[in-house]
Amino acid sequence: MENLVIPKSIAIILDGNGRWAKKRNLPRAMGHKAGCETLEKTVEDCVRLGVECLTVYAFSTENWKRSAIEVGALMKLLRFYMVKLIDVANRNNVKAVMIGDESRFEPDIRKGIRKLTEATKNNTGMVFAFAINYGGRDEIKRAVENIVDDVESGKLSKENISEELISSYLDTNDLPDPDLLIRTSGELRVSNFLLWQIAYSEFYITDTLWPDFDKEELLKAIESYSHRQRRFGGR
Ligand code: FPP
Numbered sequence: 001m002e003n004l005v006i007p008k009s010i011a012i013i014l015d016g017n018g019r020w021a022k023k024r025n026l027p028r029a030m031g032h033k034a035g036c037e038t039l040e041k042t043v044e045d046c047v048r049l050g051v052e053c054l055t056v057y058a059f060s061t062e063n064w065k066r067s068a069i070e071v072g073a074l075m076k077l078l079r080f081y082m083v084k085l086i087d088v089a090n091r092n093n094v095k096a097v098m099i100g101d102e103s104r105f106e107p108d109i110r111k112g113i114r115k116l117t118e119a120t121k122n123n124t125g126m127v128f129a130f131a132i133n134y135g136g137r138d139e140i141k142r143a144v145e146n147i148v149d150d151v152e153s154g155k156l157s158k159e160n161i162s163e164e165l166i167s168s169y170l171d172t173n174d175l176p177d178p179d180l181l182i183r184t185s186g187e188l189r190v191s192n193f194l195l196w197q198i199a200y201s202e203f204y205i206t207d208t209l210w211p212d213f214d215k216e217e218l219l220k221a222i223e224s225y226s227h228r229q230r231r232f233g234g235r
Pocket of ligand 1 (some may be wrong): 057074075
């Protein structure tokens with residue numbers, strides 16, 4: 001694979017943990033556990049390739065509707081990985097940030113998120129943004145509420161409202177928009193991920209289930225991206 005163009009910013013919709021587990025007659029939670037291990041490796045692969053920002057969709061605002069057992073298993077994994085990621089991030093000079101609404105999580109999880117982001121905030125390498133209790137529409141709704149508050153308090157006026165200003169009120173405010181959006185498991189939809197930010201992203205969909213995603217798959221996605229001609233609406 002020659003002349004690879006490495007995207008600055010990659011976003012991934014992690015899908016297929018449940019199907020991966022089902023294929024092996026395992027409980028869904030085991031699929032999520034395997035998915036977490038894949039995520040850890042993918043963070044390191046992206047660092048090695050020189051990606052500047054990796055954003056992953058780990059838990060959506062809609063995922064609370066899953067069974068209490070599955071949500072419980074995901075929360076348990078989250079508790080474990082918030083601690084484990086401190087090491088992974090610090091070893092790789094990665095700055096971890098959360099996007100989404102943390103208010104719905106239990107206090108200990110919120111504390112774990114804060115510990116991880118605090119412990120890695122001075123790292124200067126890749127930014128790893130994990131979307132949990134995240135929904136693109138919810139993010140835009142919260143941004144609009146904050147803009148309205150700032151207009152009402154006189155901090156902002158209507159004339160200040162620009163696309164850049166709206167971007168700065170989103171959870172992703174200082175992160176680059178994704179150049180490449182990868183979705184595993186073959187589904188052809190966006191599922192409420194980064195609705196504003198993916199306006200000009202290139203899409204890459206693979207049938208590979210998330211736990212089976214590896215460096216070779218990542219390179220295939222980047223190779224496909226390398227052949228795209230990006231026009232951003234121009235000619
Ligand atoms: C989609 O697979 C995956 C999720 C809903 C969560 C996956 C997130 C991780 C593995 C990263 C770590 C995140 C947490 C919160 C610890 P699916 O269950 O929708 O798969 P299916 O479509 O095959 O059923």
